[in-house]
Amino acid sequence: MDKLLELLSENSSFTNKELALMLGEPEDYIAAQIKEYEQNGIIKGYQALVDWEKVPDAMVTAIIELKVTPKKETGFDEIAEQIMAFDEVSSMYLMAGSFDLSVFVNGKTMQDVASFVARKLSCIDGVIATATHFMLKAYKIGGVSLTDDDSASDERSMVL
Amino acid sequence: MIDYDNFINESIKQVKPSGIRKFFDIAVEMDNVISLSIGEPDFQTPWHIREAGIRSLEKGKTWYSPNRGFAKLTQEISEYYKRRFNVYYSAENQVIVTVGGSEGIDLALRTLVSRGDEVLIPQPAFVCYDPLTYMAGGTPVFIETKAENRFRLTPEELESSITDKTKVLILPFPNNPTGAIMEREDLEAISKVIIKHDLFVISDEIYGELTYGGKQHVSIAEIEGMKERTIIVSGFSKAYAMTGWRLGYLLGPAPVMDQILKLHQYGIMSSPTTAQYAAIEALKNGDDDVAIMRKDYDMRRRLIVGKLNEIGLDCFEPLGAFYTFPCIKSTGLTSDEFATRLVKEKRVAVVPGTAFGDCGEGYVRISYAQSLKNIKTALKRIEEFVEELKNESKG
Numbered sequence: 070m071d072k073l074l075e076l077l078s079e080n081s082s083f084t085n086k087e088l089a090l091m092l093g094e095p096e097d098y099i100a101a102q103i104k105e106y107e108q109n110g111i112i113k114g115y116q117a118l119v120d121w122e123k124v125p126d127a128m129v130t131a132i133i134e135l136k137v138t139p140k141k142e143t144g145f146d147e148i149a150e151q152i153m154a155f156d157e158v159s160s161m162y163l164m165a166g167s168f169d170l171s172v173f174v175n176g177k178t179m180q181d182v183a184s185f186v187a188r189k190l191s192c193i194d195g196v197i198a199t200a201t202h203f204m205l206k207a208y209k210i211g212g213v214s215l216t217d218d219d220s221a222s223d224e225r226s227m228v229l
Numbered sequence: 230m231i232d233y234d235n236f237i238n239e240s241i242k243q244v245k246p247s248g249i250r251k252f253f254d255i256a257v258e259m260d261n262v263i264s265l266s267i268g269e270p271d272f273q274t275p276w277h278i279r280e281a282g283i284r285s286l287e288k289g290k291t292w293y294s295p296n297r298g299f300a301k302l303t304q305e306i307s308e309y310y311k312r313r314f315n316v317y318y319s320a321e322n323q324v325i326v327t328v329g330g331s332e333g334i335d336l337a338l339r340t341l342v343s344r345g346d347e348v349l350i351p352q353p354a355f356v357c358y359d360p361l362t363y364m365a366g367g368t369p370v371f372i373e374t375k376a377e378n379r380f381r382l383t384p385e386e387l388e389s390s391i392t393d394k395t396k397v398l399i400l401p402f403p404n405n406p407t408g409a410i411m412e413r414e415d416l417e418a419i420s421k422v423i424i425k426h427d428l429f430v431i432s433d434e435i436y437g438e439l440t441y442g443g444k445q446h447v448s449i450a451e452i453e454g455m456k457e458r459t460i461i462v463s464g465f466s467k468a469y470a471m472t473g474w475r476l477g478y479l480l481g482p483a484p485v486m487d488q489i490l491k492l493h494q495y496g497i498m499s500s501p502t503t504a505q506y507a508a509i510e511a512l513k514n515g516d517d518d519v520a521i522m523r524k525d526y527d528m529r530r531r532l533i534v535g536k537l538n539e540i541g542l543d544c545f546e547p548l549g550a551f552y553t554f555p556c557i558k559s560t561g562l563t564s565d566e567f568a569t570r571l572v573k574e575k576r577v578a579v580v581p582g583t584a585f586g587d588c589g590e591g592y593v594r595i596s597y598a599q600s601l602k603n604i605k606t607a608l609k610r611i612e613e614f615v616e617e618l619k620n621e622s623k624g
């Protein structure tokens with residue numbers, strides 16, 4: 070895998086200078102490379118990694134498994150685009166296996182999410198079945214552990 | 230009242246406690262300190278290696294091992310050193326498995342040194358050589374390696390430190406704390422002096438797997454005429470992130486190893502059994518893990534060295550181990566002041582160079598056995614610290 074992408078996907082706040090040092094490449098080369106990735110859509114954006122549990126009045130997240138009937142011409146894409154248009158949907162994947170779409174939904178309360186599923190998702194033409202799973206706790210997101218508290222978790226001791 | 234002083238050995242009373250600890254103790258008292266002061270990998274032992282240890286326990290392998298270590302392990306060590314560093318030691322009588330490289334250093338010194346013998350110790354260096362030499366009855370003689378020589382040992386420095394009492398040279402490369410390495414030409418140059426004066430070498434190659442910039446570790450035992458007068462100290466702590474398992478080994482000529490074995494036998498009997506099972510797995514299937522960790526260390530190394538130089542703390546390029554050794558003379562502080570104020574004001578712990586010998590004054594040791602994220606934050610704090618010092622001296 071491309072080392073530059075790997076580093077950025079772990080931590081997008083590295084400066085070009087830092088990336089250049091770590092990878093042993095000139096800084097302008099790194100800048101050009103990133104620009105190219107952005108232009109051809111390999112890098113889609115940069116987000117903060119939030120541990121929502123620590124935020125007061127945080128949202129609840131549910132993962133909803135959907136079984137749908139694919140359309141003749143467009144397969145899953147048409148129905149997927151219809152679903153992803155909802156603001157409540159934060160991520161969405163087409164899956165292989167016992168269901169088709171995995172939809173990540175955020176809401177203020179469980180009630181919110183439940184009503185989104187009942188009133189909006191289930192009513193879409195082609196949705197055959199839904200199964201809603203509420204997320205209880207995030208341990209790791211995008212390769213980053215949310216449970217270690219960095220310096221506090223350094224269990225190593227000074228022996229000599 | 231019992232007078233404990235009367236009961237304590239006179240030599241041990243003279244030994245000073247290690248200077249590294251002090252900063253750690255300050256750091257533990259505070260919150261949110263990033264420690265760049267620790268001399269062990271931040272990685273955990275690779276899972277398949279841990280599993281081999283666990284499996285051995287499940288099978289009830291809880292007995293002593295043979296004194297030299299399990300034959301399977303000495304065999305693997307022998308093959309490993311041949312494969313990686315091109316020196317061959319017979320598993321039968323030239324390998325002893327020890328409790329870390331630490332025990333190995335102690336055994337080698339106590340076996341070679343008689344009262345009054347001089348032991349040459351290039352400094353800055355790991356802190357144990359001096360007190361262990363002293364406890365073995367020897368006289369430590371320090372050789373100051375210099376930044377302008379990239380902290381390598383030169384034949385001239387070596388030659389000028391030799392007297393008719395000199396018996397042993399400790400060769401601590403790749404070096405803790407400087408990150409210096411000795412390349413083949415450097416080793417060839419000092420080997421002439423070593424052979425001329427008929428010295429014995431204890432070569433501490435515990436960081437042999439961790440070299441960068443396209444450099445491969447070269448063992449002095451590979452140099453013509455040196456294997457017969459060298460004991461190699463190595464171990465699993467640094468290469469495989471196995472510090473807590475406490476396992477290392479010695480390699481050397483059979484007549485010396487036979488003597489060393491007696492000391493190990495009476496003092497320790499045998500090294501930890503579970504760790505030996507894990508170590509067999511490490512040597513058999515651990516090359517890829519080492520390569521991954523080495524790559525990671527290398528990235529951090531480049532980031533730190535680049536940044537330190539940018540901040541204005543001159544840092545020669547370390548090519549081994551996982552330490553950088555920047556010069557802090559430009560700040561006008563002593564090593565001790567720098568380290569103390571840095572941890573108190575900016576919550577970054579580093580070790581003053583003086584912990585590794587008087588010649589370490591003007592330097593600090595910064596370890597990059599720490600996550601990239603923490604290193605990034607720590608570097609920012611160091612930058613602020615140096616900026617504030619500049620303003621202080623202006624104002």
Ligand SMILES: Cc1ncc(COP(=O)(O)O)c(C=O)c1O
Pocket residue numbers: 268328329330331332355401404405433435463464465466472475476477
């Ligand atoms: C240069 C050097 N040699 C030997 C050791 C001893 O390591 P261990 O006893 O864990 O093998 C260390 C540990 O820090 C070291 O830095």
